[in-house]
Amino acid sequence: MATDKGMSGLDLAALTAEVQSLLPLWVGKIYQYDNTSFGFRFNGEDKARHLFFIEIGRRAHRVPALPPAPKNPSGYSMYLRKYLDGGKILSVTQKSIERVIIFEIGKGGGTLNLIIELFDEGNLIVTDEDFVIQNALKKRRFREREIVSGEMYEIEGVNLADLTREAFEEILRSQERDLVRAIAVGLMFGGVMAEELCLRAGVEKAFPTQYLNDEILSRLYDAYRNIILDARSGSNPIIDTTGCWPFPLIGSDKPVSYPTFSDALAAYYPLPKMEEKEEAKKVVLSREERIRRQQEGAILKFEERIRDSERAAELIYEHYPDIQQLIDILKSASEKISWQEIARVIKSSDHQAAKMIVSVNPADASVVVDLGMKVTISVQKSVEGNVGVYYDQMKKFRSKREGAIRAMNRPPPKQREKAAIPKRQKPKWYHRFRWFETSDGVLVIGGRDADQNEELVKKYMEGGDTFVHADVHGGSVVIVKGKTERMDEVAQFAASYSNFWKGGYGSGDVYAAAPGQVSKTPESGEFVARGAFVIRGERTYYRNAPLAIAVGVVTEPGVAVIGGPVAAIEKKAKHMVRIAPGTFEPNDIAKKVVRMLRDHLPATDAKVLRSILSTEAVAAFIPAGGSDIIEES
Template sequence: MKNSMSWLDIKVWLEEQRHLLEGAFIDNVFVLNNSIVLRLRRRDLHGHLWLIIEPGRRISITYAQIKPPDSHSSGKQQMWRRMVRDCVIQSVEQLDLERVVFFNLKCGNEIRRLVAELLPRGIACVLNEEGKIVLITESRSMKDRVLKPGVMYSPPPTRKPFIEMSVNELVQMLSTGKDLIRGLIKGWGLPPEVAEAVVRMCNVEKSVSPMNVDSNVVECLKSKALELVENVVKKPDPCIVYVEGSPQGFYPFTPLTHSGAEIRKFEKFNDAVDEYFRALLEHELVQQALREVEAEISKLQKSVEDIERRVSLAQRELEEVRRRLEVLETRYALLDELHRCVVYTVRGRGWDSVTSCINSVEVDIKVSGVEPSKGQYVVLIDGVELVLDVRRDLVEVYNDLRKRVSELESTVKRALEEKERLVNKINELRLRSEVTRKRIRYTLQSKPEWYERFHWTYTTTGFLVIAGRDASQNISLLKRYAEPSDIVMHADIQGASTVIIKTGGREVDEETLREAAVLAACYSKAWKAGYGAIDVFWVKREQVSFSAPSGEYLPKGSFMVYGKKNYIRGVRLELAIGVEKYGDRYRVIVGPETTVARKALAYMVLIPGDIDPSSIAKSFIEKLRESGLREVAELIDVNEVSVRIPGRSKIVKYLAKEGLAGKEDANG
């Protein structure tokens, strides 16, 4: 099974992805175990790219919403953020035919270099302008180099590329392998799939000894290897090879395969790499997300095991005490006669004469031991040992046994109740773990549309409406996403989302304007102020400018509107938030009730109120579950609902469709 990228894989990947990497802005950095995940942003692309650097394995770009847990490995993560966040990737290069990639970064006024080693025991590190390591995933000390902060970075020892070797050198390097294939891999540095392919192209038996290979074969092998590499880099044919449904390798060309292997083709080599390692990424995300939960489950399980041990001991003692009590009850007359005799004998003749009392009763009873210092003797009767005391009568012994039975029964009951509570807690945590796993898997498979990072809706007439979630998004919408013919909306209040209607050059009717105005009104300070309605104005994008009039100052995040403003009066602050099925995933949608109701599996209608967004979101998820939409409730992230809520609110309606019972809720 293939575990890492080869130098050819890297060469093909860089050729394919370089245009996305160079010029990209590093928006954020996350640490997943030993992997570094860079969230990239480009001016010419909508949405984010996620660059995954996994030392010793791979580099790849994914478009899935990774959403790494931000609370774990915070110290290490913060150091990486200080070093590379807000940097621009100026260029990317590969070290010869080696598994080492350099990302050259411009970080403010400084130049840094991010190194990704994909060879075994590889690392990722950041170098300063002098080439010294300032940050590293893991320090290493090897016979040929030392990698740790403060020392000059030294790349792994490189071999002379096979393309630069003479025929004699190639023959000599082939002899480092036990057979021809191993010689090509070890001596020439060819990836195994390339070695297999060129041997077949030259019609040579792969098991032949390198010592028996003449110069003509060597020249053929070199020529075919160069030809294959050149063709693959120019025109890759990416695929993943599966055997019995299990992925065995990813390749930039179709390799020689075993019989029964299934080959799945991909348009991009990056897609093949991303798909191949998706399961590993899922495992790492789950591991980080559930680290505390798994630790809590382990702790609870130990407590349950301890309770089970204590219950077992208590139940064993309870059984013994109950048996003694039963014997005492059924043979009371006999035991009372014996006890009176023993008490009389001890007082008159001493402990040595106690056995004489046996003759005065039945033969199936026996004094099996005495402890004069404690005033006790042991009676064996019906297979049960009873400890009797000459200073106490049998009624007291009987009452002690009854009391002990009661104590043990109470102990067992309490312990079993505690065990049940702990088991229920464990089951709840395991359910939460399973939901988290399912949600992470679902999220990795989902590819959100570019506009979903904003507030957005589609009007009844099919126009896309997008609104900024903060000041930076407001400016970004106007500068990067709004076309001259698009419509810009804003609530007539200071502090509100900028709303864009993407017209595509079409005329916009009154209904569309009023539907879009709902977002402008609701995502404004009017909501937090508790307004019932507010005016909204709209203009064309070409009327908006970021330049203040001469002699005036324009605050950061503000813009000027020139020309006539068109007003929509009295837009009600009433927002519907729901969940729709979109392709093979669910997503949160917002807008006026008329647009949301047409698409949503379930939705709620909000007005300004006094319940915080987090509580409203949790209530909505719970209502989904109660309505029978359990899968939706498990897969939708409560935070995705919460961020769509404008502020403290009140639920005035909840409705689930598809035959499910609708619920009206005036209290939230």
């Protein structure tokens, strides 16, 4: 019954009986090796040790040895250790004949259930004694059930491993199909074991269930009971050419016997070689080989997506009437009630259309339906429109596949000589202020706050300088260190780093004065705040200076971020970004500017560029208030 795909419900019936016979047991070490594999050490009486390996979604059984313990325990294994380590295993049971094992564990006066699911993708779930979920390896929400903390784990239902004669007959007759399929599906026996039951009962597997009489049903029921008993007794487990079985089948080919079913399973499923995985990680591949492997993986992924999309489109057409009915019902319902209410109604409905639905996505008015594979259906589209979505996906993935194939066939680029590593520009004394150099080479400095405004005037303003300020309350004190023909650039600088920018203005007036006109002495009865000054005498005005700044990167004489008036930065930086008053916060704009500049700059040296062209460096040139990017160049 155990095959490469995994163990069956009858296999777990045999395994459960085997472990139950070893009780009492206590939980010892717990390990998690990867996303699906766990190891447990169970301690028995007289210092007996039993090692248990779980590969969720596939198999669970005792093994002679566990893989080496991982160096760093996972979060979920630490959780299991905290709540299960040292606990006594009170019972080991199976849910019906499903691929679910339940370990009932007593610890600290309470009881927990460790539930191992081997169907679909598998799961490892911890519940309290009332089967309320406490934690799960994989949190899942389905139409039929929810595997999240606080939800009830459904344990009730018909026990298909212990049916009465009447219940057995009712299940077979309700299938309305040939006998072997009725047994495989209705009793969850699977195809091979369903054929075994027919052989033991001496009934043709194609026999129609509607013609079953009492005599045939009695033979079938006896065969059913014997198969269950053989599985639970663990009598002579074998491996033959078709798989691993808890007992010999009629006509088994070249069977090899084992003392216990776990021994057979351990031989059939060799443990994954975790140490080889670790060694594989140490192999250093060339850049070209890494790229080639990535491209091969991408091509396989695209081909799988193409097949899935094509199959989904075919399934929608095959179920055209059902899908059309589903769309009509849900579209009509969504006009009257919310999608959240629709989801609740579907969960409790027995309607044929509702049974198809696996999950509901209120955000985009769609549902996932099970048509043999999970297919998303948009209620806002027609049947043909939904098919068209999958055909579009096919086209997209085909195009990506062709691109990956072309990239693989492209000859590797010639190795270029390593470019000289650019040097960082040496810091200057004025770099802690706002600053720029005019197009004719004159240094201009501005204060970032009131303290720097005071410092610039008291410490750095000299007789040949020019004092400049925006004609608005609140702004940088700007000092022009010498004579320049580009006062338009200075005016733009002063206007941009003022409250004109905060106010969202497009332009503003700026005035200039000589150093001798600037004073901290107020008129009688007035007060001059820190960072503010009194200007006496005539001022020179520059009207309607446009608000805009640019941020760029220079590489000569060293790599550095610069910012200031557009004309001044444009002359020095090969690539820059223009900014004007707008809506985005300074830090957000700084991040955008960094991304845009990095896209254009040559990758001369990653470390130098990463350390210099940073959000912090760019933010130093962004005015306070909202900003927008005008364009890049």
